[in-house]
Amino acid sequence: xxxxxxxxxxxxxxxxxxxQPIVIIRGKGSTVWDVDGKxxxxxxxxxxxxxIGHNHPTIVEAIQEQSLQLIQTSNAYYTIPQLKLAEILIxxxxxxxxxxxxxxxxxxxxxxxLARRYGMTKRDxxxxxxxxxxxxxxxxxTTMAATGQPHYQEKFKPLPSxxxxxxxxxxxxxxxxxxxxxxxxxxxxIQGEGGVNIPSDDYLKNVQTWCRQHxxxxxxxxxxxxxxxxxxxxxxxxxxxxxxxxxxxxGLGGGVPIGAFMSTNNAMSLTYGDHGSTFGxxxxxxxxxxxxxxxxxxxxxxxxxxxxxxxxMNLLESLKSRFPFITEIRGRGLLIAIEFDDDISARxxxxxxxxxxxxxxxxxxxxxxxxxxxxxxxxxxxxIERIEKALTQL
Ligand SMILES: *Cc1c(COP(=O)(O)O)cnc(C)c1O
Numbered sequence: 001x002x003x004x005x006x007x008x009x010x011x012x013x014x015x016x017x018x019x020q021p022i023v024i025i026r027g028k029g030s031t032v033w034d035v036d037g038k039x040x041x042x043x044x045x046x047x048x049x050x051x052i053g054h055n056h057p058t059i060v061e062a063i064q065e066q067s068l069q070l071i072q073t074s075n076a077y078y079t080i081p082q083l084k085l086a087e088i089l090i091x092x093x094x095x096x097x098x099x100x101x102x103x104x105x106x107x108x109x110x111x112x113x114l115a116r117r118y119g120m121t122k123r124d125x126x127x128x129x130x131x132x133x134x135x136x137x138x139x140x141x142t143t144m145a146a147t148g149q150p151h152y153q154e155k156f157k158p159l160p161s162x163x164x165x166x167x168x169x170x171x172x173x174x175x176x177x178x179x180x181x182x183x184x185x186x187x188x189x190i191q192g193e194g195g196v197n198i199p200s201d202d203y204l205k206n207v208q209t210w211c212r213q214h215x216x217x218x219x220x221x222x223x224x225x226x227x228x229x230x231x232x233x234x235x236x237x238x239x240x241x242x243x244x245x246x247x248x249x250x251g252l253g254g255g256v257p258i259g260a261f262m263s264t265n266n267a268m269s270l271t272y273g274d275h276g277s278t279f280g281x282x283x284x285x286x287x288x289x290x291x292x293x294x295x296x297x298x299x300x301x302x303x304x305x306x307x308x309x310x311x312x313m314n315l316l317e318s319l320k321s322r323f324p325f326i327t328e329i330r331g332r333g334l335l336i337a338i339e340f341d342d343d344i345s346a347r348x349x350x351x352x353x354x355x356x357x358x359x360x361x362x363x364x365x366x367x368x369x370x371x372x373x374x375x376x377x378x379x380x381x382x383x384i385e386r387i388e389k390a391l392t393q394l
Pocket of ligand 1: 102108136137
């Protein structure tokens with residue numbers, strides 16, 4: 001029974017996350033089942049993680065095979081899966097070097113350390129990093145400090161210093177914030193957690209140009225936008241960019257915990273002893289991530305994300321025309337938000353849960369959709385029917 005497990009969580013687990021009252025026990029593709037046998041279409045995909053769907057044979061087989069060979073050794077030795085993963089990511093991106101870790105915050109922490117070393121060695125001791133308001137970069141002390149949302153930070157002060165927050169999608173704010181201490185600008189190509197905020201077409205390109213002119217690193221947090229979600233393998237490609245540094249996590253392992261920061265040779269200012277990790281790029285997670293990455297590339301799931309994203313956005317637009325409290329549909333690829341004229345997300349989510357579709361209330365007045373990249377038109381059509389049913393019952 002769901003309620004048994006929900007009570008156990010109340011009793012034992014740190015009460016830091018408000019959960020939906022659903023105990024998920026199994027997943028296949030874009031469908032999950034709860035402990036009571038109810039079926040849901042999963043339009044959250046493990047939080048933009050399960051990009052090839054739940055328990056795809058590609059990832060299941062990679063985990064099975066690698067677990068028979070070697071699960072963990074140490075980065076004191078060479079291991080093959082992490083090198084295969086390094087090679088496929090570098091050959092398919094504009095970056096030259098990679099460091100593997102386990103999560104988004106850890107990838108960003110590494111990128112921030114890299115920027116500090118870059119500033120120290122190549123820009124006269126500069127250390128400041130410019131980030132955007134409404135951004136999200138993680139929950140460690142340093143990545144919280146980088147995150148431009150004060151409500152994450154207030155209870156945990158003092159935070160590490162050296163971050164300057166500016167309005168997203170405003171080049172002049174970055175120009176004004178730049179000074180001799182600036183080492184890097186660090187942005188999500190599209191702000192995910194902040195509400196699926198899409199910048200104007202030339203913003204990121206102009207920021208990149210500004211950074212190049214001032215010998216400042218242009219760094220992108222692609223923890224959510226990377227691995228095909230926006231319609232290209234990496235989100236920066238959607239905007240015609242060539243960042244100096246990129247971070248990945250969420251979709252990289254298709255469900256196993258793995259992250260990465262990547263950089264150009266010029267930007268890679270970390271050297272022996274500067275960074276390390278016991279589990280980073282471990283054989284098991286790397287083998288899974290390599291199989292998932294190869295599958296995304298070989299099946300061009302990024303292109304499918306674009307096609308399915310357009311299909312989904314069109315159907316959502318037609319919902320908007322029928323439900324006047326929907327004020328906006330926005331998104332790119334399969335990262336999409338539905339905005340309402342009032343703070344009704346929580347109430348809508350209760351109804352969508354009942355109707356059998358999992359969504360995320362990204363803001364009090366907005367829902368986020370981030371399904372698997374290999375979702376089908378049938379699953380999308382069915383998902384829209386369930387959302388429509390829920391909206392009718394508000
Ligand atoms: C989720 C997310 C993070 C944090 O990743 P974790 O794995 O939860 O630490 C950082 N940046 C962005 C853009 C994210 O979406």
